Amino acid sequence: MNNMAEDYRYKEPPKIARLNKDVKAELYTPMVLPNHQRGFKWLTYTTVVGLGIYLVLYHDYGYEDHCFSWIRQKVSSAKETMLQLDPADEKELKKISSDRTK
Secondary structure, eight states, X not given: OHHHHHHHSOOOOOOOOOOOXXXXXXXXXXXXXXXXXXXXXXXXXXXXXXXXXXXXHTOOOOSXXXXXXXXXXXXXXHHHHHSOOOHHXXXXXXXXXXXXXX
């Protein structure tokens, strides 16, 4: 009966000897494509950001208002104001185009 009681007691795990640097480096090196971690991280972040921008600005959620409607309105109004020419710029553009046609 004494042996059964000892079996259920907590036993400390065996102490592992310190590993030298070569063994530690080998254990922590990924087995599949070990030198591409930074590239995969960059690709993951880029994909997530791109997918988020697509879902917020371009995905079709139907005709009703939704949580991204105000963001889409702000972005479209900002695009329109940035891509609009001032009247002075339009005059200059017409002058340049008329000079080139002569």
